Structures are given as structure tokens and as C-alpha cells.
Amino acid sequence: MSNKSAKAGGELHDVVIVGGGAAGIATAASVLARRPDLDILVVEPQTKHYYQPGWTFVGGGVFTAASTERDEESVMPRRAHWLKSAVAAFAPEANEVILDNGERIGYRVLVAAPGIKLDWGAVEGLPETLGKNGVTSNYRFDLAPYTWRLVQEFRGGGARSSRNPPCQSNAPAPHRRRFIFPAMSGSAMERLKKQPSSFTTRAVCSSESRIMSRR
Ligand SMILES: Cc1cc2nc3c(=O)[nH]c(=O)nc-3n(C[C@H](O)[C@H](O)[C@H](O)COP(=O)(O)OP(=O)(O)OC[C@H]3O[C@@H](n4cnc5c(N)ncnc54)[C@H](O)[C@@H]3O)c2cc1C
Numbered sequence: 001m002s003n004k005s006a007k008a009g010g011e012l013h014d015v016v017i018v019g020g021g022a023a024g025i026a027t028a029a030s031v032l033a034r035r036p037d038l039d040i041l042v043v044e045p046q047t048k049h050y051y052q053p054g055w056t057f058v059g060g061g062v063f064t065a066a067s068t069e070r071d072e073e074s075v076m077p078r079r080a081h082w083l084k085s086a087v088a089a090f091a092p093e094a095n096e097v098i099l100d101n102g103e104r105i106g107y108r109v110l111v112a113a114p115g116i117k118l119d120w121g122a123v124e125g126l127p128e129t130l131g132k133n134g135v136t137s138n139y140r141f142d143l144a145p146y147t148w149r150l151v152q153e154f155r156g157g158g159a160r161s162s163r164n165p166p167c168q169s170n171a172p173a174p175h176r177r178r179f180i181f182p183a184m185s186g187s188a189m190e191r192l193k194k195q196p197s198s199f200t201t202r203a204v205c206s207s208e209s210r211i212m213s214r215r
Contacts, residue, residue: 013041016097016107017080018087020044020072022052023113028080036079041105043097045086049075050141059138059147068141087114 015031017024020042028040054068076082083105089098090112096104118139120127129135136147150159 010096010104010106011041012106013081013108014038015040015109015111016105017042017111017113018097019113019115020046020049020076020082021113021115023115024111025049025075025077027111027113029077032077032079040077040080041083041107042076042080043083043085043087043099043105044072045084047072047084052139055138055141055144058144059136059151061148061151065141065145 015028015038017028017040021044024042024044028042031038032040049070049072051068051070054063055065057063058065058068072082083099085103086100087097088100090096090110091098091104092110094104094106095108095110096106097110098104120130126135130137130140131143131146134150136143136150138144138147
């Protein structure tokens with residue numbers, strides 16, 4: 001494979017990775033560790049990178065939300081090229097991706113790692129009540145701290161925690177929450193420990209399964 005070169009109408013890279021999240025960054029680092037000569041372009045529009053598994057622990061009061069956030073630049077492998085832009089479409093017949101400004105970027109190998117998009121609106125009324133009224137989710141950076149606040153302020157009366165069907169993003173995460181809370185001390189924890197059955201709401205699964213869709 002060759003290094004970056006001009007292609008009629010745009011750039012040509014050995015590898016183009018769409019998305020600089022955990023998958024995109026890990027792929028770039030892994031490939032470059034074996035083939036440092038490759039020209040790898042990571043297309044990622046966000047300037048922040050998130051350690052999503054940490055949000056479970058933010059909701060459990062173990063991590064701060066800030067500790068799960070990094071500058072994208074700081075996690076980008078040194079030899080990878082970062083293009084701060086979004087891919088709007090794929091053109092596999094031409095081995096190209098089309099950016100949201102219309103520019104076309106050519107590749108020899110494409111890695112598509114744009115993550116998943118959570119469709120909160122698939123559950124009626126959920127977007128309106130998330131983040132207030134005692135409704136929260138550890139699947140959002142901004143809401144995980146609210147989970148911890150709710151745990152601390154819990155005074156009894158019922159706490160419900162849903163889990164995901166196996167096909168969803170990290171289905172075991174809600175189970176972990178179930179174990180994190182009871183393992184902690186404090187009066188709020190003592191109250192939650194007395195309500196173990198409130199962490200097994202299978203009934204919510206069927207509606208939650210509609211939340212996730214592919215980007
Ligand atoms: C609460 C929680 C707990 C979890 N716990 C675990 C765990 O314990 N173990 C585990 O293995 N996994 C866990 N996961 C799952 C894990 O975090 C995810 O699977 C992983 O972060 C997904 O990485 P990704 O790179 O595929 O997606 P993301 O990290 O979402 O990254 C996708 C990137 O693509 C970019 N992007 C999107 N669209 C475009 C576009 N059009 N053009 C260019 N870029 C684009 C986005 O800006 C984003 O930066 C957990 C997830 C959550 C939410």
C-alpha cells in the first residue's frame with residue numbers, strides 16, 4: 001500500500017476510518033502498531049472523546065463525569081491523520097466517502113465505526129422527562145451524574161432500573177449498576193439495598209428495545 005496521494009477529484013488514503021470513538025481509535029492504533037507506514041485518516045467531527053463504560057460508574061458515584069471525557073486530539077494515535085469533519089454518505093463503487101461539505105475522500109480500505117444513535121423518542125414521553133422527575137439514564141454523559149444524585153437523594157418509595165435486551169449497546173451495563181449500588185455504603189444505599197426487587201424490571205425491556213437504531 002502507498003502513502004497519501006492525490007486522486008482525481010480528491011485525496012486517497014490507505015485506510016479511512018469513519019468515527020474516532022473507542023472502535024475507530026483502537027482500530028487506528030492497532031493497525032499502525034503493525035503497519036506504521038500506512039496512511040490512516042480518521043474522520044471525526046467531535047473534539048471530545050468519551051469513555052462510555054465509565055458512565056455506569058459515574059451513576060454509581062465512583063467516577064466523575066469529567067474523568068470520562070478527553071480531548072479527541074489526546075487519544076488520536078500520533079501517526080494517524082485526523083480530519084475534523086462528518087461523513088454524510090458512502091460511495092463504495094468509487095471507494096470514496098462523501099463529507100458533509102460535499103468533498104470526496106478516497107480509500108483503499110474503509111473502516112466504518114460511527115457508533116450507534118440512541119432513539120430516545122422511540123419511547124413515548126421519554127425525551128420530555130429524562131433528566132427530571134427522577135428519570136435518568138447512564139447511557140448519556142450529561143445524565144449519569146443525575147443518576148448518582150437520585151441515588152443519594154433516595155428516600156424510599158420505589159426505584160426502578162431497566163435492563164437492555166442482549167442486542168443493545170453493552171447490555172450488561174444495567175446489571176453492573178445493580179451490583180454497584182448495593183456494594184456502597186451510606187444511608188441512601190441502605191435504603192436501596194432494602195429494595196433489591198426494584199432492579200429487575202423485565203417489563204421495561206420490550207419498550208427499551210426500540211430505543212436503539214443504527215446511524
Ligand atoms: C453506560 C455504558 C456502559 C458500557 N459498558 C461497557 C463495558 O463495560 N464493556 C464494553 O466493552 N463496552 C461497554 N459499553 C459499550 C462501549 O462503550 C461502546 O460499545 C463503545 O464505546 C462504542 O464505541 P464506538 O467507537 O463503536 O462508538 P462511539 O464511542 O459512540 O464512537 C462513534 C464515533 O463516531 C462519530 N461519528 C458518528 N457519526 C459520524 C459521521 N457521520 N462521520 C464521522 N464520525 C461520526 C461520533 O462522533 C463518535 O465519536 C458501555 C456503553 C455505555 C453507554
